Amino acid sequence: MQLSTDSSLLWYKLANSLKDSHMKMFEAQPTVTRDVATFKEKIGDIKSVDDLMKNRTVLTMVMSAFQLESEVGKTAMVRKILTEDPADKDSLVNKLVEPRWAKLASALYGLNSDPDFFQNQSNVDTILAGYKTNEFEKFEGENADGVREALYFKRLAGDVDQLSQIMADPTLMHVVRVSLGLPESFQTLEYSQQRDRLEKQINVEDLKDPEKVEKLIQRFLVYTEINNTDPTSNPILSLFQPISSDKFVGPQPIQIDLFV
The missing domain is CATH 1.10.3700.10 (AGR C 984p-like)
Structure with missing residues (x-):
């Protein structure tokens, strides 16, 4: 069904x-x-x-x-x-x-x-x-974009002890990258550049907190839906400043603490 x-x-x-x-x-x-x-x-x-x-x-x-x-x-x-x-x-x-x-x-x-x-x-x-x-x-x-990745992240997030574990797992990294509003080109940066950027925005210890994990997942799913929706068909997308490169439409990446 x-x-x-x-x-x-x-x-x-x-x-x-x-x-x-x-x-x-x-x-x-x-x-x-x-x-x-x-x-x-x-x-x-x-x-x-x-x-x-x-x-x-x-x-x-x-x-x-x-x-x-x-x-x-x-x-x-x-x-x-x-x-x-x-x-x-x-x-x-x-x-x-x-x-x-x-x-x-x-x-x-x-x-x-x-x-x-x-x-x-x-x-x-x-x-x-x-x-x-x-x-x-x-x-x-199959029923909605991003749900598979979100469920996977929810299941494994609590086992993450180091940022390197996220960076080594394509699915975990995808969820984190999208939740932060980072474009696909972020993946082309040197490993050390990616790590340094993520260290400023992710506190790995917060992944032990189910509420903070849910907040990250919800942000990921909202951005996923935005990225896969024609901006002209949804007025709410006018609230977001689009990124014109890398086929990514979403909030302009900013330096914030995702888990505040």
């Missing part, structure tokens, strides 16, 4: 307040029920990384559990990451900036030495829970 709304912020609030009913809608989708059934049927046959690589449906669901489903086609890279010891500093995964690869490698490395890895129900449940969380956030994001 496809639902829609004109307000990203409204849909985000509905996704949180009506999560149980939305989850039932998500789980009732034919593709979801089919894939979950296939996963439960086949996961017991996965005794090695080779077995996993041969089953596209199961592999895709495993990758989705770590928000990496779009990378499932990079078979050589995936195999290398799954078979190398993530504790070895020379492993490929430790040369990648994206933290999701490290989480995948750590979670699945046991499959290399334990053919009964997926006989352990907790390992199966971990994958299924991650898959459902990721796909559910994608499902909500």
